[in-house]
Amino acid sequence: MAVVYSGASLASASQPLPTLSEEDSIGSSSTTEKRTAATSSSYVEGGAEKSSAGYVRNDAVYWGTLRSETTEPHTVRKKRSISQVAMTQMMKSGRQPAQRTAEDFFFMRTLGEGAFSTVYLAQEVSSGKEYAIKVVNKDLIRRHDKVKSVMREKDVMTSITHLHGGHPFFVSLYCTFQDPTRLYFAMTYARNGDLLQCLQRLGSFDDEVTLFYSAEIVCALDFLHRCGIIHRDLKPENILLNDNRHIMLSDFGTAKFLNPEDNFGARDKDVLPRSEENHHRSRSTFVGTAQYVSPEVLVDGDVGPSCDYWALGAIVFQMVSGMPPFRSLNDYHTFQKIQKLDYSFPEGFPELPKDLVQKFLITDPRKRLGSVEMGGVEMVRSHPYFATIDWDNLSLKTPPELKPYLPASSGEPAFHSDYQIPLIEPGLDDAALTRLMGLNLKDFVPLSAHISSVDSNRTGEDERVRKLSIQRQAHKYHRFVDDHLILKSGLLDKKKGLFARRRMFLLTEGPHIYYVDPVNMELKGKIPFSRRLRTEAKNFRTFFVHTPNRTYYLFDPERNALDWCNAIEALRERYLDELPDEPESPCTKSGKQKR
Incomplete structure (x- = not known):
């Protein structure tokens, strides 16, 4: 039926x-x-x-x-x-x-x-x-x-x-x-892209957004399973957003009909998502989906609807924290972590979604929340995390706004941002400066003071050449900046959700913002400069750098967030006529963004 x-x-x-x-x-x-x-x-x-x-x-x-x-x-x-x-x-x-x-x-x-x-x-x-x-x-x-x-x-x-x-x-x-x-x-x-693109742009979602999309995914899986189909490759990339920002599940190339009579296209055993037909687990060719595959797929390939709930658990973990629970340098070691249930919650992970994730990430599919043996989807819906969800009218609700968000961690409060990157206009009067900064810094040092300071430090070409010559010989990070003069540098925590990595940030002529792993002395990437780059100070230690494609969340343990904001904005103004309207994709020398 x-x-x-x-x-x-x-x-x-x-x-x-x-x-x-x-x-x-x-x-x-x-x-x-x-x-x-x-x-x-x-x-x-x-x-x-x-x-x-x-x-x-x-x-x-x-x-x-x-x-x-x-x-x-x-x-x-x-x-x-x-x-x-x-x-x-x-x-x-x-x-x-x-x-x-x-x-x-x-x-x-x-x-x-x-x-x-x-x-x-x-x-x-x-x-x-x-x-x-x-x-x-x-x-x-x-x-x-x-x-x-x-x-x-x-x-x-x-x-x-x-x-x-x-x-x-x-x-x-x-x-x-x-x-x-x-x-x-x-x-x-899907006019609004997919959840992966949103996570890449924002880092993580706030509590309201995570709850809403988790509930919509539960509804979608319920319908899919009642149709006698399991997805088997559920991941943020396959969860699209329609015109109104409601989800749409997609990509059914590895789906499975639960009734063999309906499974016209494939045998039950070709289960591993995005891998070759005749594979070895250590050589499987997953493309971006290894982090979401359930243990039973790796053991014998005999999967049921609960494999989709395992993937949902990993997705909820990522929406809250900014990273999937199982991560490694390669797919083989990721699979090993999945089979051993080797993951941990970062500090600050809220208790209710934590309990939900723990019940989804159960090695035995029969004991997993959402399985038939555990009461099916009704037990998922009745979890306290979903207590406020109106299941019958969910598709009629207005989804919460997706906006930059940094969760509370390390003694810092949570920060939201309603900042919208404006279209720029010619001129640099007081109104333009206020618009360009987009900051409510009435209690802080005015931007004009720092611009004057930067201008006064811009000496002639001879002085610049002298400084660059000294930098080449004495600055240990010079090799990462393509022979550009470093104007400001310092250790900052680059945050993504509940995770943070300490990086050496280097603001240079060009203009460029490089960030380097100070332990391994490895260039990790660049924040792409464009006319639409903006900074937003949240307090003396936390500030955001907004680009059209991504928001960077930075924490200065030395409490110099305002200095960083002002220096970046002043440099952008200095090169305004030379900057592109839209940035190139942020990348490293290898062509891929790293953290």
């Missing part, structure tokens, strides 16, 4: 996918040509032999073709697929399936890229509506044995969207189609 979400109606744009007759032949070139003429669909070139592959418009043709390659070589499997069931229900209701081609969309820009696919923002020509279209390379998925993964994602999305009525906390499948070399999924466009 289909599980239908009563609060979500099937929009006319979301249509089941057309199918081919169960007995259709797919082998010969002439059959392909006739079907092409009849349906205006394109077909895949399968090696030397043509195979029918109408992946939307006549999508089931292609999927039947791929499935038959592993079973009957020249006949589509007679057992009805999910697309065929959806098509039957569609026709009974009197609705017609949406038939689209690439020419029906304007492809606007790239949203993301993977090994076998690219996701584009596209606008439908006829309606003006925006969709995220995932474009899959046919040849690549054949050569790399990823056909089952692609089929599985299509089957799961069809099941959720069409057989079970859809749900507001899931990406909806609008349509699918194909051309001779590519497959296309047209899906809901």
